[in-house]
Amino acid sequence: MISLHEVSGGVCAPKGFKAGGIHCGIRKNKEKKDFALIVSEVPCAAAGVFTQNLVKGAPVVVTKRNISDGVAQAVICNSGNANTCNRDGEEVALKMCSLVTDVCGIKPSDVIVASTGVIGVPLDIAPMAQNIGRLYDSLGDDSDGAAEAIMTTDTVPKSVAVEFLAGGAVCRVGAIAKGVGMICPNMATTLIFITTDVGISHEMLQRALSEDVKSSFNMVSIDGDQSTNDTCCILANGLAGNEKIVSSGADFAAFRAALRHCTVKLSKMIARDGEGATKLIECNVRGAKSVKMARNVARSVIKSSLVKAAMFGSDANWGRVLCAIGYSGEAVDAQKIAVEFRSVKGRLPVCRDGSGLEFDEAFAKEVLSQGEVEINVDLGLGGCRASAWGCDLTYDYVKINGDYRT
Amino acid sequence: MISLHEVSGGVCAPKGFKAGGIHCGIRKNKEKKDFALIVSEVPCAAAGVFTQNLVKGAPVVVTKRNISDGVAQAVICNSGNANTCNRDGEEVALKMCSLVTDVCGIKPSDVIVASTGVIGVPLDIAPMAQNIGRLYDSLGDDSDGAAEAIMTTDTVPKSVAVEFLAGGAVCRVGAIAKGVGMICPNMATTLIFITTDVGISHEMLQRALSEDVKSSFNMVSIDGDQSTNDTCCILANGLAGNEKIVSSGADFAAFRAALRHCTVKLSKMIARDGEGATKLIECNVRGAKSVKMARNVARSVIKSSLVKAAMFGSDANWGRVLCAIGYSGEAVDAQKIAVEFRSVKGRLPVCRDGSGLEFDEAFAKEVLSQGEVEINVDLGLGGCRASAWGCDLTYDYVKINGDYRT
Numbered sequence: 001m002i003s004l005h006e007v008s009g010g011v012c013a014p015k016g017f018k019a020g021g022i023h024c025g026i027r028k029n030k031e032k033k034d035f036a037l038i039v040s041e042v043p044c045a046a047a048g049v050f051t052q053n054l055v056k057g058a059p060v061v062v063t064k065r066n067i068s069d070g071v072a073q074a075v076i077c078n079s080g081n082a083n084t085c086n087r088d089g090e091e092v093a094l095k096m097c098s099l100v101t102d103v104c105g106i107k108p109s110d111v112i113v114a115s116t117g118v119i120g121v122p123l124d125i126a127p128m129a130q131n132i133g134r135l136y137d138s139l140g141d142d143s144d145g146a147a148e149a150i151m152t153t154d155t156v157p158k159s160v161a162v163e164f165l166a167g168g169a170v171c172r173v174g175a176i177a178k179g180v181g182m183i184c185p186n187m188a189t190t191l192i193f194i195t196t197d198v199g200i201s202h203e204m205l206q207r208a209l210s211e212d213v214k215s216s217f218n219m220v221s222i223d224g225d226q227s228t229n230d231t232c233c234i235l236a237n238g239l240a241g242n243e244k245i246v247s248s249g250a251d252f253a254a255f256r257a258a259l260r261h262c263t264v265k266l267s268k269m270i271a272r273d274g275e276g277a278t279k280l281i282e283c284n285v286r287g288a289k290s291v292k293m294a295r296n297v298a299r300s301v302i303k304s305s306l307v308k309a310a311m312f313g314s315d316a317n318w319g320r321v322l323c324a325i326g327y328s329g330e331a332v333d334a335q336k337i338a339v340e341f342r343s344v345k346g347r348l349p350v351c352r353d354g355s356g357l358e359f360d361e362a363f364a365k366e367v368l369s370q371g372e373v374e375i376n377v378d379l380g381l382g383g384c385r386a387s388a389w390g391c392d393l394t395y396d397y398v399k400i401n402g403d404y405r406t
Numbered sequence: 407m408i409s410l411h412e413v414s415g416g417v418c419a420p421k422g423f424k425a426g427g428i429h430c431g432i433r434k435n436k437e438k439k440d441f442a443l444i445v446s447e448v449p450c451a452a453a454g455v456f457t458q459n460l461v462k463g464a465p466v467v468v469t470k471r472n473i474s475d476g477v478a479q480a481v482i483c484n485s486g487n488a489n490t491c492n493r494d495g496e497e498v499a500l501k502m503c504s505l506v507t508d509v510c511g512i513k514p515s516d517v518i519v520a521s522t523g524v525i526g527v528p529l530d531i532a533p534m535a536q537n538i539g540r541l542y543d544s545l546g547d548d549s550d551g552a553a554e555a556i557m558t559t560d561t562v563p564k565s566v567a568v569e570f571l572a573g574g575a576v577c578r579v580g581a582i583a584k585g586v587g588m589i590c591p592n593m594a595t596t597l598i599f600i601t602t603d604v605g606i607s608h609e610m611l612q613r614a615l616s617e618d619v620k621s622s623f624n625m626v627s628i629d630g631d632q633s634t635n636d637t638c639c640i641l642a643n644g645l646a647g648n649e650k651i652v653s654s655g656a657d658f659a660a661f662r663a664a665l666r667h668c669t670v671k672l673s674k675m676i677a678r679d680g681e682g683a684t685k686l687i688e689c690n691v692r693g694a695k696s697v698k699m700a701r702n703v704a705r706s707v708i709k710s711s712l713v714k715a716a717m718f719g720s721d722a723n724w725g726r727v728l729c730a731i732g733y734s735g736e737a738v739d740a741q742k743i744a745v746e747f748r749s750v751k752g753r754l755p756v757c758r759d760g761s762g763l764e765f766d767e768a769f770a771k772e773v774l775s776q777g778e779v780e781i782n783v784d785l786g787l788g789g790c791r792a793s794a795w796g797c798d799l800t801y802d803y804v805k806i807n808g809d810y811r812t
Contacts, residue, residue: 053729053733054737055731055740085760086761086762120728120756120761120762305711317524318526322525323633326461334460350526355492355493356527395801
């Protein structure tokens with residue numbers, strides 16, 4: 001039996017994790033935290049998924065190496081500078097790991113390091129070196145502080161935690177995330193740090209995470225850009241006391257369900273907080289011949305600038321949805337496609353068998369003017385389905401990105 | 407010897423072509439022409455390239471069928487309604503062809519038909535049937551009238567014509583185009599009608615056109631969306647009197663150069679008139695291992711919403727350029743990439759060997775504030791190159807597309 005419910009505490013909800021975040025001086029605005037630390041009492045099984053961009057941030061290179069043995073114990077992260085496309089990038093990322101060693105003895109190679117912010121500007125280690133002691137002293141149940149310190153143009157910190165049963169023990173998964181622009185399939189400029197006290201082998205942990213992101217973070221798109229620094233890491237310290245998960249079965253299923261609850265919730269939070277967004281758009285595709293087809297169609301719709309702009313204007317321009325389905329690269333049959341828009345105000349069927357249905361424009365405006373809008377597509381070809389999340393395209397997106405560096 | 411220079415007259419510059427455009431009532435605004443006709447005195451060799459979108463407009467289906475025998479003699483086109491995703495779409499497209507027969511006897515199957523505008527709203531044949539006589543009577547040297555009548559959100563009509571020598575005869579190519587949104591590789595919502603008086607077999611005409619669009623219209627991107635109705639057709643009536651081109655050689659090369667002059671010029675005009683655009687962005691990629699690599703990298707940069715927004719803000723955020731190169735799908739080596747911005751104000755090298763170069767921010771603003779900006783990328787891997795054209799992402803793009811239908 002799987003029992004699953006949300007709890008407070010973010011990454012500090014699972015046993016044995018402490019977190020904190022401070023302003024150390026990388027960002028000019030002193031009100032904005034820019035330096036985060038998460039530490040486990042004991043070494044953890046570790047797993048990660050990373051950007052597929054061939055231009056990779058130095059922290060990504062170092063973190064991949066550090067978790068290649070399946071073990072890690074801490075996460076250090078700064079915002080305000082991505083430490084990417086700099087000649088000394090790897091050196092600086094390694095120094096960040098060593099700062100953790102300096103304050104608590106955890107080996108540099110057991111540290112997950114991440115950076116987010118502007119690309120191509122050297123990252124000065126000095127503000128972090130000068131403030132690592134203060135950051136370490138601040139550690140506690142401060143998941144919110146860490147969540148704030150990893151934000152860039154995010155407007156709200158993003159955090160979730162759940163409790164569930166596995167192997168007779170009460171277990172927890174907690175997570176924080178940042179990312180609102182350059183969000184796209186393949187984890188673009190998303191940083192996600194997940195903690196759990198479940199006992200699990202690092203092989204099963206990696207398997208769970210790799211499978212999960214395919215239907216969670218990789219189904220989020222804000223603007224189609226893919227970042228150089230995307231990192232999603234999970235640490236499992238085993239302090240819940242469950243029988244260690246080393247293969248599939250009920251316990252693994254319970255853990256995967258808990259993980260999925262957290263990742264889908266964060267995916268929606270990321271999409272809803274998309275740069276300049278006024279609404280969360282969820283595209284649900286069913287009737288596909290394969291999951292791959294369903295996913296590609298859902299992402300194609302969510303990524304369309306014209307669909308996104310229509311959603312901003314609460315314009316039931318379903319032709320743009322059909323158009324985006326048509327260029328998804330999947331062998332759809334236009335004559336079989338049905339589309340409806342849906343929100344708390346009700347359902348608005350707009351297309352059946354590839355042709356338009358009559359609808360009331362006033363009701364359409366009402367349905368589409370809500371903060372969460374679904375675009376539901378039935379391809380009429382099979383039994384597979386998928387969901388993707390995104391947001392509308394607004395004046396503020398352009399404003400935020402028109403002059404990001406200054 | 408190839409002699410090539412621009413002339414006036416658009417699609418009416420080549421011998422034996424007449425054109426015109428009127429308002430017939432499909433568009434509500436009576437100031438806006440919405441009905442165009444181009445007619446050749448004699449039957450022409452015909453060729454075309456069309457949208458790759460699996461959701462295809464009815465006119466595309468009919469036109470592909472009509473030119474499958476390599477012959478056509480007229481183009482009929484309306485704006486204000488795409489005649490796409492309608493149950494009676496094909497029937498209406500066929501009726502449009504028959505209207506041409508009614509006024510001048512050209513067989514319906516020798517007519518190229520095109521529609522552009524909103525998707526999913528039935529297209530009423532009545533305003534066209536009532537006004538086809540008036541449109542036919544208006545035919546003359548009115549390439550501009552036709553160019554206006556095919557516009558949707560275009561702000562300027564797009565037209566070009568050149569004169570050149572082939573087979574001892576003076577020949578001409580003329581063209582009109584529309585398209586400012588939903589522009590993307592694979593010909594998205596672009597309508598392009600090209601006329602020429604050169605004598606050429608329809609096989610060689612198709613070969614020239616198919617090759618040409620790969621490095622012209624398919625390298626234009628406004629917003630990454632691909633339309634259901636893209637059509638690029640060419641009619642060659644042979645009235646120039648040159649020895650008919652039936653194989654490669656000097657005459658074919660001369661014709662291809664003339665065609666390319668027209669298509670590249672129209673590509674830039676389309677990009678510059680991108681919805682809401684304030685500037686034309688040209689991305690020139692060199693040092694690629696293959697032309698395919700160069701093209702994919704150039705398109706990836708031109709399509710990046712973040713690069714486009716940075717260009718709007720005249721922000722030399724070259725990290726976004728590297729990021730877009732990194733997710734192009736091509737096996738680039740980040741450590742070998744060089745990037746410079748360039749405009750009439752000068753060159754601004756910003757990245758070498760994948761790392762940033764120091765530059766003066768005031769000079770950067772000056773370079774990037776111009777109406778035409780180049781992003782020049784050297785991949786450092788080989789000898790192939792390509793160019794792509796796009797525009798900046800602005801508040802007005804969002805405004806135009808936030809409520810297109812109303």
